[in-house]
Amino acid sequence: TTKIRIGIAGYGNLGRGVESALAQNGDMELVGVFTRREPGQLKLLGNAPVLHIDDIGQYQGKIDVLILCGGSKNDLPEQGPALAALFNTVDSFDTHAKVPEYFEAVNQSAEPAGNTAIISVGWDPGLFSLNRLFGEAVLPEGATYTFWGKGLSQGHSDAVRRVPGVKAGVQYTLPVPEAVERVRNGELPQLSTREKHKRECFVVLQEGADAAAVEQAIVTMPDYFADYDTTVNFLDEETLRRDHEAMPHGGFVIRSGTTGQGNTQVVEYSLKLQSNPEFTASVLVAYARAAHRLNQMGQAGAKSVLDVPPGLLSPKSAAQLRKELL
Numbered sequence: 320t321t322k323i324r325i326g327i328a329g330y331g332n333l334g335r336g337v338e339s340a341l342a343q344n345g346d347m348e349l350v351g352v353f354t355r356r357e358p359g360q361l362k363l364l365g366n367a368p369v370l371h372i373d374d375i376g377q378y379q380g381k382i383d384v385l386i387l388c389g390g391s392k393n394d395l396p397e398q399g400p401a402l403a404a405l406f407n408t409v410d411s412f413d414t415h416a417k418v419p420e421y422f423e424a425v426n427q428s429a430e431p432a433g434n435t436a437i438i439s440v441g442w443d444p445g446l447f448s449l450n451r452l453f454g455e456a457v458l459p460e461g462a463t464y465t466f467w468g469k470g471l472s473q474g475h476s477d478a479v480r481r482v483p484g485v486k487a488g489v490q491y492t493l494p495v496p497e498a499v500e501r502v503r504n505g506e507l508p509q510l511s512t513r514e515k516h517k518r519e520c521f522v523v524l525q526e527g528a529d530a531a532a533v534e535q536a537i538v539t540m541p542d543y544f545a546d547y548d549t550t551v552n553f554l555d556e557e558t559l560r561r562d563h564e565a566m567p568h569g570g571f572v573i574r575s576g577t578t579g580q581g582n583t584q585v586v587e588y589s590l591k592l593q594s595n596p597e598f599t600a601s602v603l604v605a606y607a608r609a610a611h612r613l614n615q616m617g618q619a620g621a622k623s624v625l626d627v628p629p630g631l632l633s634p635k636s637a638a639q640l641r642k643e644l645l
């Protein structure tokens with residue numbers, strides 16, 4: 320059987336994670352990495368071809384699924400619709416407030432081209448979304464809570480790096496202990512966004528940049544920081560590299576509800592990630608398999624993880640899954 324031919328668009332933490340995840344999936348092969356930078360400057364883990372993204376049109380018909388690894392703040396809003404017109408795609412778009420409009424924009428490109436585009440793949444949005452859905456579908460009377468961290472959010476770190484005057488930076492998400500405590504005690508509390516998490520940024524300024532202006536641009540940023548108590552710490556590049564290279568993360572989704580005869584039921588799904596990008600990339604690769612199959616089944620247009628039958632994620636046949644997992 321022929322392998323599923325994969326392309327990577329954008330080579331950062333996620334792109335590198337996809338490259339290494341593909342090596343763990345024998346039914347797939349990496350055809351090429353596409354970058355907006357000078358291809359020769361990229362240092363890959365393996366020896367796949369690296370091309371400038373402007374040349375990606377030549378690869379139509381040679382790639383079964385293109386995995387988009389750009390940043391959600393600035394890259395995917397433009398790359399998502401543009402590339403879904405040319406290829407089947409999966410991406411990790413995670414600006415939650417903008418998902419409906421992004422879905423529409425990608426669908427308008429993918430559908431007419433007969434391409435399948437699964438958006439917002441990863442863990443949140445992604446696997447956490449699925450567990451929020453299971454929880455409220457099964458326990459209609461109840462409450463759902465999502466907590467992240469303490470860990471490095473790649474979406475928020477990308478957003479920090481895009482602020483004018485920022486040379487490098489990362490963002491950590493910290494759950495508020497009292498909020499977690501009250502949820503775990505089954506109090507079913509009403510918690511505002513601000514009451515659940517705090518955000519802590521570490522930023523290297525560009526030469527001559529105004530620290531106060533950068534801090535203000537971060538803490539007021541809509542969809543990313545405005546609704547949270549956010550702190551910004553400034554440090555030099557050496558310290559950032561020394562103390563903030565690792566990208567651990569994690570969190571959990573909890574659904575607490577009562578069933579028809581008044582019994583309390585609690586569902587929990589949790590992640591402990593040593594590498595956020597490698598895990599997210601592994602989710603993207605499983606959904607690339609599903610995107611390829613959905614397209615073969617004639618299911619074109621934009622999808623989210625909530626639309627994808629879970630069996631399509633596995634390299635095993637439906638019969639094998641029934642035998643092994645049911």
Ligand SMILES: NC(=O)C1=CN([C@@H]2O[C@H](COP(=O)(O)OP(=O)(O)OC[C@H]3O[C@@H](n4cnc5c(N)ncnc54)[C@H](OP(=O)(O)O)[C@@H]3O)[C@@H](O)[C@H]2O)C=CC1
Nearest residue numbers: 329330331332333354355390391411441442443473474477
């Ligand atoms: N749904 C989910 O659960 C998750 C979603 N994500 C999403 O993944 C997105 C990407 O995260 P991440 O890979 O960490 O972002 P990076 O900042 O590492 O990379 C983003 C893009 O920037 C470019 N780039 C990377 N490194 C450099 C560099 N040194 N100099 C110049 N340009 C560079 C690359 O594009 P190019 O090669 O074209 O230059 C790359 O595609 C996040 O914005 C987030 O939204 C992440 C984790 C979980």
Ligand SMILES: N[C@@H](C[C@H]1CC(C(=O)O)=NO1)C(=O)O
Nearest residue numbers: 413443444467472473474492
């Ligand atoms: N999309 C997130 C994945 C999780 C982490 C997160 C956060 O810390 O705010 N929200 O969702 C990421 O980019 O890491």
